[in-house]
Amino acid sequence: MEIFKKNLKLYNDIEIPMYGMGTYRILKEDELNLINKFINKGGQLIDCAYFYDNQDKIGQIISQPHIKRKDLFIVSKVWNANKFKLTKEDVYKQFEQTLKDLKTEYLDLYLIHWPNKDSIIVWEVLEELYKNKKVKAIGVCNFRLNQLKQFIKDVNIKPMVNQIQLSVDHNREKLVEYCHANNIVVMGWRHLGVNNINLDNPVLKQIAEKHNSTISQTCLKYEHDKNIVVMPKSSKWDRVMSNANILDISLDEEDKKLIKNIKQTKIYWPMDYISKKVSW
Numbered sequence: 001m002e003i004f005k006k007n008l009k010l011y012n013d014i015e016i017p018m019y020g021m022g023t024y025r026i027l028k029e030d031e032l033n034l035i036n037k038f039i040n041k042g043g044q045l046i047d048c049a050y051f052y053d054n055q056d057k058i059g060q061i062i063s064q065p066h067i068k069r070k071d072l073f074i075v076s077k078v079w080n081a082n083k084f085k086l087t088k089e090d091v092y093k094q095f096e097q098t099l100k101d102l103k104t105e106y107l108d109l110y111l112i113h114w115p116n117k118d119s120i121i122v123w124e125v126l127e128e129l130y131k132n133k134k135v136k137a138i139g140v141c142n143f144r145l146n147q148l149k150q151f152i153k154d155v156n157i158k159p160m161v162n163q164i165q166l167s168v169d170h171n172r173e174k175l176v177e178y179c180h181a182n183n184i185v186v187m188g189w190r191h192l193g194v195n196n197i198n199l200d201n202p203v204l205k206q207i208a209e210k211h212n213s214t215i216s217q218t219c220l221k222y223e224h225d226k227n228i229v230v231m232p233k234s235s236k237w238d239r240v241m242s243n244a245n246i247l248d249i250s251l252d253e254e255d256k257k258l259i260k261n262i263k264q265t266k267i268y269w270p271m272d273y274i275s276k277k278v279s280w
């Protein structure tokens with residue numbers, strides 16, 4: 001089986017693959033090798049970040065001679081959630097280090113990792129990098145509805161992506177709706193919920209059995225059908241492949257209604273503290 005090739009168009013006409021590989025906590029050699037296997041199976045989108053502290057190792061993989069850079073869609077993120085205030089120079093330095101580590105001359109997508117009081121300064125650099133064609137698209141992560149609405153008013157170039165924590169028990173309907181209404185592509189992380197809680201959900205179990213699929217595939221297909229880019233992380237190769245094998249699962253209206261009605265959870269995230277301090 002090959003990794004499916006289906007893209008969404010960002011509002012600047014750049015195509016983003018709808019299935020990617022998450023790389024957070026992918027540090028050991030055998031796990032890193034999964035990225036190699038993923039690419040060899042046709043996988044394109046690799047979701048990296050300065051914060052993950054593994055970009056140099058990923059760079060060694062993606063720069064191998066048999067891999068063509070143009071076949072990949074490399075995402076990275078500016079780490080801006082430390083307490084110190086980032087200057088534009090700091091952001092440029094981080095970007096240069098990211099390119100050096102990933103052994104690439106450009107990124108397909110560069111994101112702000114967290115909304116905080118530095119976001120506008122960071123964004124100004126991202127806009128410059130975009131205008132100078134060092135990155136093909138720019139976006140944000142973890143922006144809530146009000147933060148995103150305000151941010152769009154304050155910046156010159158609207159984010160092309162918002163990458164957010166998203167799962168059937170935390171579906172963030174209003175935020176997703178707003179992003180889509182404003183031509184902002186949503187990428188989802190933690191698709192099984194906090195501590196993979198959704199693996200124990202009886203409704204999902206029933207729907208997964210009905211379609212001869214797994215709960216993980218059911219969750220991913222549900223997001224995929226809503227035009228959300230998914231990029232599950234797994235340290236096990238059979239899961240990487242089964243998570244990608246979702247196109248033939250055809251969730252019907254009744255399934256979708258049951259999933260939509262799953263009890264919603266409020267998720268605590270330590271970064272909330274920083275997010276609440278934002279005043280633009």
Ligand SMILES: NC(=O)c1ccc[n+]([C@@H]2O[C@H](COP(=O)([O-])OP(=O)(O)OC[C@H]3O[C@@H](n4cnc5c(N)ncnc54)[C@H](OP(=O)(O)O)[C@@H]3O)[C@@H](O)[C@H]2O)c1
Nearest residue numbers: 022023024047141189190191192216232233234235236239
């Ligand atoms: N922008 C941000 O702030 C942000 C934050 C967090 C993550 N991300 C990105 O999103 C990626 C994915 O997010 P995530 O790692 O938080 O969560 P995730 O993709 O929801 O899942 C990771 C967990 O699910 C398990 N899993 C994966 N497939 C499975 C399957 N088929 N059956 C059972 N368990 C399965 C994994 O275990 P095994 O490894 O044992 O399979 C792991 O425990 C990250 O790697 C990162 O690239 C972005």
